[in-house]
Every structure is written in C-alpha cells, then in structure tokens.
Amino acid sequence: MKDYICLATFTYPHEYFVLKLKFDEAGIRYYFQNETLVGLLPLSSFAFGGIRLMVHPLNISKAKQIIDSLNDKSSHLRIV
Structure with a gap:
C-alpha cells in the first residue's frame, strides 16, 4: 500500500459514496486513508x-x- 497515490481528499465520508461504488464496479x-478515524x-x-483517496x-x-x-x-451524480 506504500505505492498507492493520493488522487483526492475529502472531508466527510458522504462526499465520496458514489465514487466508491463506481470504483468497485x-x-x-483503492482505499480511503483515515476513513475509519474520521468516521x-x-x-x-x-x-x-x-480522508485521502489512495489509488494503485x-x-x-x-x-x-x-x-x-x-x-x-451534465452528470446527475456529482462528487463534492
């Protein structure tokens, strides 16, 4: 996990919920650094x-x- 790169930073978990689903699909x-701590x-x-989005x-x-x-x-689904 040391090779993962930070692509974005979020303040709260609800800000990236849709993004998490899209990445899983x-x-x-990926993983979210500090996700549990901030939760x-x-x-x-x-x-x-x-909360840092770390991507391989x-x-x-x-x-x-x-x-x-x-x-x-034009997207109806937006991330913050």
Whole structure:
C-alpha cells in the first residue's frame, strides 16, 4: 500500500459514496486513508488532513476518468 497515490481528499465520508461504488464496479484497487478515524471523530477531519483517496498506480488513469465523468456538468451524480 506504500505505492498507492493520493488522487483526492475529502472531508466527510458522504462526499465520496458514489465514487466508491463506481470504483468497485470498475474493479479499481483503492482505499480511503483515515476513513475509519474520521468516521469515529467527524469533527477531527481537518486535524488529520481529511480522508485521502489512495489509488494503485496501475489504476490511476481509469480512476481519473471516473472522477472527471462525475464532475462533468451534465452528470446527475456529482462528487463534492
């Protein structure tokens, strides 16, 4: 997991729920660093640097495509 690359940072878990589902569908290897810690102590998210989306280097381009598609103005599903 030391080779994983941070693609995005979120403050709260609800901000990336749709993204998590899309990554699972696409078979992308990823994890959210600090997810459990922020889930237990939500107001401490800023202190821990937020929840970091860590993606395996082989899946970076596919992950970026999914993120870009969700941030497209024509998409009904948007990530924060």
